[in-house]
Amino acid sequence: MTRSLRPDAVLVQAVIAGALSFAHLHDLAEAAGQSGWKAWAYPVSVDLLLVAAWRRLRTDGPSRLAWCWFLIALVASLGANVATAGLLDLNHVPAWLRILVAAWPALAFMGGTLLAHSPAPDPADDRAPVPPAPAAPALEPDSPPAADDATEQISTPAPAPALPQASPTVPPALVDHARKIATDHRARTGADIDSATLRARLGVPESLADQIVTQLA
Template structure:
C-alpha cells in the first residue's frame, strides 16, 4: 500500500513540475509577442485546456469504437503549440526581437483555440455497446441437466419405455414437424449489465408516471439506442 502511494505521489509531483514549466514558457513567449498583462497568463491556460480536452475526447471515441480523427488533430495542434513554446524559450529565439510571423501566430491563437474547443464540445457522443454475457442457450448447452427433453424438441415423438416382457414394440412412423418459413424463431433474451438494467427501469417508471400506462419495450429500447435484437432483453426487465 505504501509503495503504491509513493508511485502515485511521484507521478503527481512530476506532472506538477512539468505543467509549471510548460505554463511558464507559454507565458514568457506570449508576453514577448506583445500579449502583456492578464492576456499573457491566459495563453498557457488556453493551450493546456485544449490539450486535455482533445485527449479526453479522443480516448472516449476510441473506447466507443468510433473514429477519433478530429480530436486527434486538435490534440496535435495543442501539443505543437506547447512544445513550440518550450523549444522557443530555450535560447533559440531572441525574446527581445520576436519575428512578426510568431506575433501573428500568437495573436491568432485565441480564435484557433475557440474554434477547436467548440468543435470538441459539439461532437456527438456515440452510445457505448453494452457488454453481452453468455446467452441462456449457451448455458443450457454447457449444463447437461438443462438439456431439452425429447418432448421439447420439435419433429420428435417420445416413445413409451419398453415393457418387462420381450414383446417387440411396434415402430411408430413419425413425420418431422417443419416450422413455416414465415414465422421467425424467437430471439433469446440477452442478459443486460446492472447499470443498463437500472436505466431501463428508470425509463419505465418515468413513462408510467407520465402517461399512466406501462412502457413499451420497443420505446425503451429506442431511447437507449440499442439494436432491435435487444427488445426481448429490455422486455424481460420491465
Template sequence: MRVQLARVDAVIVQAVIAGALSFSHLHDLADAAGQGGWKAWAYPVSVDLLLVASWRRMREQQRAGQPAGGARLWFLIALAASLGANVATAGLLDLDDVPASLRVVVAGWPAVAFFGGTLLAHTPRTPDAPTATMTPETDTEPALVPVDAPDRDALPAPTAKPDLDRESPTTHVANATPAAPAVTLPPALIDRAQAMAEQHRATTGLAADPDDVRARLGLPPSMTPSVAAHL
C-alpha cells in the same frame, strides 16, 4: 498499498512540475509577443485546456470504436503550440526581438483555440456504444437454439412415454436412476446452468436444450442427463 500510493504521488509530482514549466514558457512567449498583462497568463491556460480536452475526446472515441481524426488533429495542434513555446524560450529565440510572423501566430491563437474547443464540444458523444455491444449477443443467442432446440426437445418425448406406460414401477425407478449423477454437479455449475436456461427462455421464449447448456458449460456429452435434471 503504500507502493501504489508512492507511484501515484510520483506521477502527480512529475505532472505538476512539467505543467508548471510548460505554463511558464507559454507565458513568457506570449508576453514577448506583445500579449502582456492577464492575456499572457491566459495563453498557457488555453493551450493546456485544449490539449487535455482533445486527448479525452480522442480516448472516448477510440474506446467506442469511432474515428478520432478530428480530436487527434486538435491534440497535435495544442501539443505543437506547447512544444513550440518550450523550444522557443530555450535560448533559440531572442525574446527581446520576436519576429513578426511569431507575433501573428500568437495573436491568432485565441481564434484557433476557440474554434477547436467549439468543434470538440459539439462533437456528438457515443451513446450508441451499448447497443453495439448488445447486438452480437442478440444475434448469437437465436442462432444457437432455434435450429437445434426444437429437434432435440422433440426426440426424448416419444421414447419417454412408451417406457413409462409399458414398464412396471420397478423398471421406472431403474430408468430414473440415470438422473442421479445430477447430484454430483457442483452447486456453482447448477446455478450457472439454471441462469443460462432462464436467460435463453427470456430471450427466445423457448425452453433451453440441456445438451446446448451442457456444451456451453464445457461438460462432456455424458453429463447431459445431469444438466437436464437441474433445468
C-alpha cells in the same frame, strides 16, 4: 481512520512539467506583445485544449477530430518550450510568430467548440455486418411420390432396338468355285470341308465362309 499521505512521483513530475510549460507559454506570449493578464491566459488556453482533446480520445475513442486538436495543442506547447530555450531572441520576436500568437485565441475557441459539440462516432457503425444465417435445407421425403417415378420413366427415352445385320450376299460364281474346292477336299481327305479351310482357300471373311459352307451342305 486517518489515511497516510504519500507523495506520488508521477503526480509531482506532472505538476513540475505543467508549471514549466505554463511559464514558457507565458514568456512567449508576453514576448509576442501580449502583456498583463492576456499573457497568463495563453498557457491556460493551450493546456485546456490539450486536456479537452485527450478527454475526447479517452471517452469516445480515437477520432480524426480529437487527434487533430490534440496535436495542435501539443505542437503549441512544445513550440513554446523550444522557443524559450535560447533558440529565439525574445526581445526581437519575428512577425510570423506574433501573428500566430495573436490568432491563437480564435483557433483555440474553434477547437474547443468542435470537441464539445461534435457528436461522437457511433460504435455500431464500426461493427462488421453480420451475414445472414444460411437457410436450412429442405427435408426430402423417405419415399418419392409415384407420380415422380412415372414422370421420370416417361421422360427417359427407351433405347432403340438393335437392327439385325444383313447377311452377306454370296455370288453364284463364288459358290460354284467353292463347290469345286469342297469336292476336291472330300476326294483327298474323305471329309467335308470346314469353314476355316474354305476361308483359307478362298481368302474371304469368316462370316462369308460360314455362309458358303451352309449353302454347300
